[in-house]
Amino acid sequence: xxxxxxxxxxCVAACHVAQADVSFDENKRYRFxxxxxxxxxxxxxxxxxxxxxLYYDLSQSDSDDAWWYIRKEGKGYHIINAKDNTFIxxxxxxxPNVAKGLVLSVNPMGTDNQWQIVENDYGxxxxxxxxxxxxWWNLRKDGSYxxxxxxxxxxxxxxxxxxxxxxNDILAGQSGSESTLHSMVDSLRIYNKQLVYDSxxxxxxxxxxxxxxPGDDYHTTLTCKLKDAYQDCVLSLDGxxxxxxxxxxxxxxxxxxxxxxxxxxxxxxxxxxxxxxxxFLPLVEVNVPSCNGSYYTxxxxxxxxxxxxxxxxxxxxxxxxxxATAMSKDKKSYAIKLRDxxxxxxxxxxxxxxxxNNWILxxxxxxxxxxxxxxxxxxxxxxxxxxxxxDRERKAxxxxxxxxxxxxxxxxxxxxxxxxxxLDRKQLKLKKFVDASTSASxxxxxxxxxxxxxxxxxxxxxxxxQGQKYxxxxxxxxxxxxxxxxxxxxxxxxxxxxETEAVDWEPLYNAVDFVATSSQSNFERGVKDxxxxxxLRDYYLFIExxxxxxxxxxxxxxxxxxxxxxxxxxxxxxxxxxxxxWGCRWDGSYNVYGNPLSPKLxxxxxxxxxxxxxxxxYWKLNKMPEWKDELAARYAQLRRTHxxxxxxxxxxxxxxxxxxxxxxxxxxxxRWKKYHTDLQQAAEYMTEWIDERIETLDKKYxxxxxxxxxxxxxxxxxxxxxxxxxxLAIRCGKAQTVSLYNLSGTLVRRIRLNEGLNxxxxxxxGVYVVNALKVVVE
Numbered sequence: 046x047x048x049x050x051x052x053x054x055x056c057v058a059a060c061h062v063a064q065a066d067v068s069f070d071e072n073k074r075y076r077f078x079x080x081x082x083x084x085x086x087x088x089x090x091x092x093x094x095x096x097x098x099l100y101y102d103l104s105q106s107d108s109d110d111a112w113w114y115i116r117k118e119g120k121g122y123h124i125i126n127a128k129d130n131t132f133i134x135x136x137x138x139x140x141p142n143v144a145k146g147l148v149l150s151v152n153p154m155g156t157d158n159q160w161q162i163v164e165n166d167y168g169x170x171x172x173x174x175x176x177x178x179x180x181w182w183n184l185r186k187d188g189s190y191x192x193x194x195x196x197x198x199x200x201x202x203x204x205x206x207x208x209x210x211x212x213n214d215i216l217a218g219q220s221g222s223e224s225t226l227h228s229m230v231d232s233l234r235i236y237n238k239q240l241v242y243d244s245x246x247x248x249x250x251x252x253x254x255x256x257x258x259p260g261d262d263y264h265t266t267l268t269c270k271l272k273d274a275y276q277d278c279v280l281s282l283d284g285x286x287x288x289x290x291x292x293x294x295x296x297x298x299x300x301x302x303x304x305x306x307x308x309x310x311x312x313x314x315x316x317x318x319x320x321x322x323x324x325f326l327p328l329v330e331v332n333v334p335s336c337n338g339s340y341y342t343x344x345x346x347x348x349x350x351x352x353x354x355x356x357x358x359x360x361x362x363x364x365x366x367x368x369a370t371a372m373s374k375d376k377k378s379y380a381i382k383l384r385d386x387x388x389x390x391x392x393x394x395x396x397x398x399x400x401x402n403n404w405i406l407x408x409x410x411x412x413x414x415x416x417x418x419x420x421x422x423x424x425x426x427x428x429x430x431x432x433x434x435x436d437r438e439r440k441a442x443x444x445x446x447x448x449x450x451x452x453x454x455x456x457x458x459x460x461x462x463x464x465x466x467x468l469d470r471k472q473l474k475l476k477k478f479v480d481a482s483t484s485a486s487x488x489x490x491x492x493x494x495x496x497x498x499x500x501x502x503x504x505x506x507x508x509x510x511q512g513q514k515y516x517x518x519x520x521x522x523x524x525x526x527x528x529x530x531x532x533x534x535x536x537x538x539x540x541x542x543x544e545t546e547a548v549d550w551e552p553l554y555n556a557v558d559f560v561a562t563s564s565q566s567n568f569e570r571g572v573k574d575x576x577x578x579x580x581l582r583d584y585y586l587f588i589e590x591x592x593x594x595x596x597x598x599x600x601x602x603x604x605x606x607x608x609x610x611x612x613x614x615x616x617x618x619x620x621x622x623x624x625x626x627w628g629c630r631w632d633g634s635y636n637v638y639g640n641p642l643s644p645k646l647x648x649x650x651x652x653x654x655x656x657x658x659x660x661x662x663y664w665k666l667n668k669m670p671e672w673k674d675e676l677a678a679r680y681a682q683l684r685r686t687h688x689x690x691x692x693x694x695x696x697x698x699x700x701x702x703x704x705x706x707x708x709x710x711x712x713x714x715x716r717w718k719k720y721h722t723d724l725q726q727a728a729e730y731m732t733e734w735i736d737e738r739i740e741t742l743d744k745k746y747x748x749x750x751x752x753x754x755x756x757x758x759x760x761x762x763x764x765x766x767x768x769x770x771x772x773l774a775i776r777c778g779k780a781q782t783v784s785l786y787n788l789s790g791t792l793v794r795r796i797r798l799n800e801g802l803n804x805x806x807x808x809x810x811g812v813y814v815v816n817a818l819k820v821v822v823e
Contacts, residue, residue, distance in 0.1 A: 073209060074112035074127045079184045080169055080204035080335055086111045087192060089126060089149070096142050098149050099133065099192035101184050112210070121159035121175040132158045135174045135194060145193025146180060162207075164216055167335050167455055169204035171197060201342075204335050226308055226317035229278075231270040233306075237356050238349050240321065241328045243458045248320040249306065250451070250458075252328050252351040253298065258706050263298040266291040271308075278308045278316055300324050300708045324707040327351070327396065327450045329406065329464060331364065331379065338366040341382055348395050348450070348464070360393065361385060367405065368622075369499070370631065374410035376460060376717050381406065396448040398466055405445075406452060407463040410720045411624045411633040414727035415713065416700045419447060419463050421591055421623035423696060428687040429587070430579045430823060432617045434606040436770075438474035443580075443619040445472065449700065451709055461704070461713040461721075468602055468619060470495055470540040476607040478541040491549045492610075495540035496603045497621065501657050504534035505598045508561035508661030514653055516661060521557045524550035539602070552605055552614035560662045568665045576662070577617035578810065579823045582672075582679055584618050585663060589648040590688065590742065595631035596620060597652060598660040627697075628734035633720075635730070644738035647745075671812065674788050677746045678812050678819040684748055690739040694732040701728035766820040773805045773813065773822055786814045 069075070077087040082103055089110040090100035102111065109128035116123045124133045131149040135157045138144045150158065159175035172182040174194060181197035182205065184190070197203060207215045225247065233240045233249065240249040257263055267287045269280050279286055283304045285293045295304065303320040310316050333344030341363035349357045360383060366372055367380040381404040383391045394400035409415045426444040435441065447465030451458070466472060475493025484490045498505045504521040524533045531543045533550045534557075541547045556575045563571065572578065588596055602619040606612065625631030628642045635642055637655045649667070652659045659667075666672045680688070687693075701724065704710040710724040721727075743750070764783070765776040775783075777798050785793045785805070793813065796805060808822045 069115040069117075069122070069215070071114065071116045073114075075115055075207050075209055075215060076111050076113065077172075078206045078208060079202060080206070081184055081186060081202045082190075083206075085190075087113070089128065089131075090191075092128070095190070097189060097191040098144050099147050101190040101192060103190070115162075115207075118153070119156065119159050119175070121156075121161045123153065123158055124160055124172075133160070134158050135176050135180060139193075142189050142191065145183075145185065145191060146195070147182075147193050165199065165204070165335070166457075166459075167204075167333060168214075168216060169206060169335060170216065171199070171203055172205060173197065198337075199335070200337060201335055226306060226319040229272055229275045229308060229317055230280075231272060233269045233280075234356070235267055235282075235321075236265045236351060237268070237354070238351055239347070239357065241330055241349065241453055242456065243453060244456045245458055246322075248303065248322050250322050250324060250328055250453075252349050253300070253323050253325050254351045255325050255703075256352075257298060258325055258703075260297050260299050260706075263295040265293060265295070267293050275308065275316065278310050281307050281309065282321065298323055300706060324451055324709060325703060326461075326707050326709055327448060327464075329450045329452045329462065330359075330456075331362075331406070331452060331454050331459070333362075333364045333455070336364050336366055336377070336379070338372055341365045341380075343384070346381065346383070350396060350448075353397070360391070371408060371410060374408065374720070376408045376410040376720060378408040378410075378462075379406040395464065398446050398448075399471070401466065401471065403467045403469070405447075405465045405467060406450075407447070407465060409461070409463060409624070410717070411631070412629060413633060413635075413721065413724075414629075414697075414701075414731055415461055415704070415710075415721060415724055416449075416463075416697065416728070417626050417629060417731075418623045419449070419465075420696045420700065420731075421626055422447075422620065424687065424693070425587055425620055428683060429583045432473075432580060432606070433577045433612055433615060434474075434610070438606070441474035442472050443617070444468070449703065449709075451707075451712070458712065458716060460716045461709050468621060473604055473619070474606075475540065475604060476610070478546045480546070489547055490609065491541065491547050492607045493540060494549055494552060494605050494608065495538075496553050497537045497539050498535060498599050498601050498603070499532075499537050500535040501599055502535040503561075504557050505536065506658065506660050507557050507598070508664075509658060511657040514658060516561075516664075518562050520562055521554060524554050526550060535599075536603075549608075552608065552616065553603060555614065556603075556616050560660075560665065565665060565668060569669050572666070573810070575614070575616065577615060580617045581662075581666065582675055584620070585666070586676060586680055586683065587620070590738065591623065591626035592628070592642065592644070592646060592648060592651065592738065593623065594625035594629075594637070594642075594656055596623060596625070597663070598657070627731045644734045644736075645741045671788055674819075675812050675821060677748075678821050680742065680746045681748055681819070682821065684739075684743070684750070688739070690736050693735045693739070697728050697731045697735070701725055764816055764818065766815060766818055768813075768820045768822040770823045771806065771808050771810065773808055773820060775803045775805065775815065776801065777803070783815050788812050788814070 085101050085103040088100055088102045090097035092110045093100055093102055110126055112127035114125040131151055134148050134150040134154055136148040138148055156176035161173040161175060163171050174180040179196050180194040181203050183195040184192055184202045186202055209215055227242050235251050240251050242249055267282050268291045282293060283295055287293050300323045303322055306319045306321055308316045327348060327350040330347040333342055336342055343363045345359050346362035347357055347359045363382045363384060365380045366377050368378045371378045383393050383402040385391050390402040392400045392402050422444045445466040445468050447463045450462050450464045452462045453459055470493055479490040481487055481489045501511050503510055509516050522534055526548045528548055529544055530548050531538055538548060559575050600622040602621055603616050605614055605616050630637055649659055704724055713721050767774045775798055780800050782797050784795055787793055810823055813820055813822060
């Protein structure tokens with residue numbers, strides 16, 4: 046639990062505040078050290094050849110003026126210099142190189158002399174004015190090293206450590222100096238995995254393999270390294286002392302129980318005890334002195350995953366807050382970069398996923414069920430058609446993968462997260478940029494391109510303004526391909542590197558221009574040249590099923606494989622940030638303008654009535670007669686597999702059971718009640734919503750499960766059809782001749798089938814009919 050020397054609720058993203066008192070000895074002296082220059086200390090400028098009233102000495106001076114008394118007064122604390130007894134005072138005085146909102150006074154001056162000292166999540170404090178709470182101590186980084194006050198943001202130059210005369214970090218020492226088991230051991234491992242100590246609950250956490258669910262006997266090892274003073278003591282867990290090989294057995298291991306660790310001396314007396322809390326989720330330790338949404342701050346990470354053997358090491362990592370709406374939440378999401386000591390990127394493999402240096406810790410603060418993004422992306426990964434270049438890149442993935450974890454921030458339990466891969470060039474297997482120094486042409490070569498839509502605009506909606514069902518037909522705004530231009534019209538360039546390699550907006554501009562300006566007939570003739578048509582079809586069915594509120598233009602990736610390849614500038618799409626789905630809006634509510642997000646809502650009507658309107662791309666696709674037939678045929682295919690209500694609900698229920706078996710849902714509710722009060726109830730809402738959503742879409746697409754079941758049974762005895770890329774596979778029980786028609790009723794060809802499997806090639810993409818059965822050819 047975070048401590049606050051004087052509590053005031055201030056909504057500042059970088060400093061989440063909680064309540065607990067820390068006491069100072071009024072007769073002891075303390076010094077202040079800023080996070081920006083950890084080796085320095087706060088002094089009086091007049092004693093250090095500085096014009097500044099309050100000056101930061103980088104030499105960490107030990108002179109009397111480097112020490113301060115901190116004494117409780119009124120609504121905060123007086124901070125008094127130990128050398129001349131002057132008070133640090135809030136003032137409107139701002140003189141270059143002399144004062145920036147702080148002066149020294151010889152006498153108390155009401156609340157202008159009073160300061161709140163507030164600890165953040167990272168073990169630092171901010172010093173905030175009682176008289177003007179928005180004004181925080183701020184160490185200037187312009188070379189003057191002057192201490193002033195400015196509106197607080199939580200940046201490094203506003204974060205301080207307080208040390209006593211023995212060099213102790215006064216905040217770190219507030220947790221208590223009593224003898225604890227944690228203070229008596231150097232390391233403590235189960236299954237060769239370092240246990241994670243939570244300083245908030247004073248208990249250890251241990252990750253279990255999921256093969257033990259729901260609670261089998263756990264045959265494992267318990268090993269520890271004791272400090273020198275306790276070498277003659279013996280450690281036991283759940284009343285068991287490890288044998289000579291360190292082995293123990295915990296019967297019917299239960300994550301709902303706390304297991305006792307005991308350290309016993311040679312006389313048989315318990316010297317110290319602690320509890321071990323088991324969980325079926327991996328554990329992630331995040332250690333970082335501060336964090337913000339602008340740049341990366343270096344720290345460390347350890348990921349303990351019991352599903353893989355071996356010790357999990359502590360690695361260097363840099364952190365930055367991520368997200369747009371998520372940034373306003375106290376429970377932050379993190380972007381992570383893994384590095385070595387020299388700051389170079391280092392790839393590491395977690396959870397059996399890809400090896401990479403970029404990872405994401407998704408806080409899921411917006412989602413009441415803590416799973417929507419993961420459930421949705423898992424579904425997309427499993428059912429979506431592969432992109433147009435699949436014949437060359439069979440390992441390409443158009444969605445991320447991830448695992449739910451429990452996070453500890455600077456030694457304190459921080460909640461349930463999902464640790465995921467990034468969607469990037471590497472995941473999509475796009476062709477790499479080739480520098481002029483290595484290219485055959487002697488010039489820079491742009492091959493693969495990756496764009497992301499981050500906000501709404503005429504260009505992101507591809508031909509109309511937000512909420513306006515009017516399509517003016519004018520071209521998008523101009524772009525610049527100058528290095529450094531990361532953004533165009535609310536799109537971001539994610540690959541190549543916009544600072545050092547190349548900027549190329551031309552393919553995206555041309556695609557948006559084509560959609561926005563072309564007539565319906567020209568659009569229908571050209572859309573398959575500009576876009577990956579089968580993926581567009583699957584993406585539409587996907588966002589319609591989910592009733593997405595924030596992913597029908599924005600929060601999407603647009604990418605092309607190789608500008609120099611045969612498809613040139615053809616663009617495909619992929620989903621991102623799927624929080625506002627399955628009956629939940631992008632802000633985490635179950636309502637829109639006071640109306641429930643009913644699963645019976647028509648997708649198109651919903652977008653125009655309550656969101657920003659459908660993209661012009663899908664607006665024009667929906668006007669194509671064959672598009673609706675193709676959607677219906679593809680929906681019928683998916684309804685027999687991935688889109689059954691039971692299959693969809695099972696995805697939700699599996700994660701809900703994992704949370705319950707681990708009791709991570711309860712810990713999340715204890716830690717973040719303002720966001721997640723009952724994950725199980727939220728999951729149940731999702732499953733009920735899914736049942737009604739499938740009924741609604743069945744009616745739209747004319748899908749009757751009973752009739753389809755009969756048709757499939759007939760097909761199993763007579764014909765079974767499966768569409769492929771410009772091909773059609775037909776399995777039949779006996780030799781026969783069939784007719785192949787397109788949707789307009791035109792005979793395409795007569796086909797003589799042999800008993801067994803038959804493959805028909807060189808077909809144009811579209812929907813075909815054989816013996817009254819529809820099939821999609823890509």
